[in-house]
Amino acid sequence: MHDTLTWRPLTPEDAKASADLLNAIETVDRIGENYTEEDTLQELVDPYADLERGSLAAFDGDVMAGFMKIRFKPSADEVHRVFLDGGVHPAHRRRGIGTALVQAGVKAAKVLHELHHPASKLAVDIHRPERIAGLAELARSQGFVPVRYFQRMEQPLSGALGAPAIPEGLRVEPWSERNDEDFRLVRNAAYRDYWGAVPMPVELWRNKITNQTFRPEVSFLLREVATGVPVGMLVTMYWEADTEATGVRDAHFMAIGTLREYRKRGAASALMGYALRVAAGQGYDRASLTVDSADAAGASGVFEKAGFVPTMRYVRWALEV
Known part of the structure; x- marks a missing residue:
C-alpha cells in the first residue's frame, strides 16, 4: 500500500494541500476545525517546527493523504514535552498510514529532543478531541496513555x-x-x-x-x-x-x-x-x-x-x- 504513495517532509509550499486535507478531515470528524491556506502556512513556518527533521507527508498524486509534524519547545526543565500533530485523509484511513506517521513522529521527536534539550526527559504528546474515531486505539497501540483532559x-x-x-x-x-x-x-x-x-x-x-x-x-x-x-x-x-x-x-x-x-x-x-x-x-x-x-x-x-x-x-x- 505504501508503495502507491509518495513520502517526503512537509514544506511551506504544501500550505494549500494541508488545508485541503484538514478540511476533508473535518467533514468526517466534525471537531470544529476549518482552515484557509494562510492558516496552514502559519503552522508550517512555526519557528519551532523543523520540517526537514520533524515532519512527514504522504501524497497520492497531488492530494495529501496524511501528515505528521513535530513541534519542540523553546525551553524545557525536567521534562521536554514535544507535540506530535497530524491526520489522515478519510479516503485513506484504515490502511496503516496513521500508524506509520505516528511511528515516524516518535522517531523525529527523539532526534529533535537530542538536538535541543538532551538534558531533560522526553515526552511526546498528542492533543486531540476525544471523539475522533480510531484515535484512542491508534494512540494506545503505540504506547501512548491519557495524562490530561482539556475542555472546550x-x-x-x-x-x-x-x-x-x-x-x-x-x-x-x-x-x-x-x-x-x-x-x-x-x-x-x-x-x-x-x-x-x-x-x-x-x-x-x-x-x-x-x-x-x-x-x-x-x-x-x-x-x-x-x-x-x-x-x-x-x-x-x-x-x-x-x-x-x-x-x-x-x-x-x-x-x-x-x-x-x-x-x-x-x-x-x-x-x-x-x-x-x-x-x-x-x-x-x-x-x-x-x-x-x-x-x-x-x-x-x-x-x-x-x-x-x-x-x-x-x-x-x-x-x-
Missing part, C-alpha cells in the same frame, strides 16, 4: 451583557503595538503555573498569537493604575474559515492569565466580562475557550460562573521516551 467551553453572545465590574485600582486597555510586549510578559508569568506551559519567545508569540487570526480589538490588558504594572491579559483569535463553514462568528479566547498575586480578586472575571461585552457589540455570535480540567487555579469554575458551558473534551495522550 462556549457561551452564546445573543443576550444583553452588563458592564463588568473592574476591581478598584485596575484599568483595562486594548492591545496596541506599544503594549504588545506587556501582553507577552504577563502571559509568560501567568502561565508559569500551567501544566506543560513554557515561556513564549518573541518569535513564537508572533507566529502563534499576533498572526492573521489575532483580533486586537477584542484583546485586553489589565494594568495597575498606581504602579503601571500589567497584571492580566486576554487574547482573542478568530478563524474566518470556521465562519464560512458554519455561519457562526466565534471569538476564541486563546489566552487568559493573571499574575499569581492578583488571582481570587476578580481580575480574570473582569477581563472576560469586558471582552464578552466588546465581542457581542462587534457582532460575534459566540465566545469560546479551552481549559485544563485539572487546572489548580480553578479556571473552570471562573469560566462557568461567566456563563461558559462545556461542549467538547480533548485528551492529551503522552508517550514517555
Whole structure:
C-alpha cells in the first residue's frame, strides 16, 4: 500500500494541500476545525517546527493523504514535552498510514529532543478531541496513555451583557503595538503555573498569537493604575474559515492569565466580562475557550460562573521516551 504513495517532509509550499486535507478531515470528524491556506502556512513556518527533521507527508498524486509534524519547545526543565500533530485523509484511513506517521513522529521527536534539550526527559504528546474515531486505539497501540483532559467551553453572545465590574485600582486597555510586549510578559508569568506551559519567545508569540487570526480589538490588558504594572491579559483569535463553514462568528479566547498575586480578586472575571461585552457589540455570535480540567487555579469554575458551558473534551495522550 505504501508503495502507491509518495513520502517526503512537509514544506511551506504544501500550505494549500494541508488545508485541503484538514478540511476533508473535518467533514468526517466534525471537531470544529476549518482552515484557509494562510492558516496552514502559519503552522508550517512555526519557528519551532523543523520540517526537514520533524515532519512527514504522504501524497497520492497531488492530494495529501496524511501528515505528521513535530513541534519542540523553546525551553524545557525536567521534562521536554514535544507535540506530535497530524491526520489522515478519510479516503485513506484504515490502511496503516496513521500508524506509520505516528511511528515516524516518535522517531523525529527523539532526534529533535537530542538536538535541543538532551538534558531533560522526553515526552511526546498528542492533543486531540476525544471523539475522533480510531484515535484512542491508534494512540494506545503505540504506547501512548491519557495524562490530561482539556475542555472546550462556549457561551452564546445573543443576550444583553452588563458592564463588568473592574476591581478598584485596575484599568483595562486594548492591545496596541506599544503594549504588545506587556501582553507577552504577563502571559509568560501567568502561565508559569500551567501544566506543560513554557515561556513564549518573541518569535513564537508572533507566529502563534499576533498572526492573521489575532483580533486586537477584542484583546485586553489589565494594568495597575498606581504602579503601571500589567497584571492580566486576554487574547482573542478568530478563524474566518470556521465562519464560512458554519455561519457562526466565534471569538476564541486563546489566552487568559493573571499574575499569581492578583488571582481570587476578580481580575480574570473582569477581563472576560469586558471582552464578552466588546465581542457581542462587534457582532460575534459566540465566545469560546479551552481549559485544563485539572487546572489548580480553578479556571473552570471562573469560566462557568461567566456563563461558559462545556461542549467538547480533548485528551492529551503522552508517550514517555
